[in-house]
Amino acid sequence: MGFRFRRSARGMHAEELAVQDEALPLFERFSDSRTVDVASRHRDVIARFGRFPHRNAALGRISNAEELGFLQTPGSRF
Numbered sequence: 001m002g003f004r005f006r007r008s009a010r011g012m013h014a015e016e017l018a019v020q021d022e023a024l025p026l027f028e029r030f031s032d033s034r035t036v037d038v039a040s041r042h043r044d045v046i047a048r049f050g051r052f053p054h055r056n057a058a059l060g061r062i063s064n065a066e067e068l069g070f071l072q073t074p075g076s077r078f
Contacts, residue, residue, distance in 0.1 A: 012039045015051045038078060045070075054078075 011023025020043040027039040045052055053067035054077050063071070070076050 012042045015046060015055075017043075017046050017050070020046050042078065 009023075011019045012027070014020060014023070024036075024039055024043050027036045031039070042052075049067060049070070051061070053063055053071055055061070056063045056067065
């Protein structure tokens with residue numbers, strides 16, 4: 001199980017939708033409901049934006065208007 005967990009944990013933080021889609025079922029199988037919820041929210045952000053908008057400033061990326069609006073939404077950060 002250790003390998004699967006490390007693989008899925010890495011997947012939760014990936015900015016690739018295919019990796020997110022691969023990791024989510026592992027969380028559903030091997031994690032508690034709170035972790036599954038967080039993983040699902042991570043996946044939804046990547047599906048919507050293709051990246052994690054809250055990383056933009058740290059990575060020197062420019063946020064677009066939709067991302068800036070999202071970042072102002074309560075609960076948008078992990």
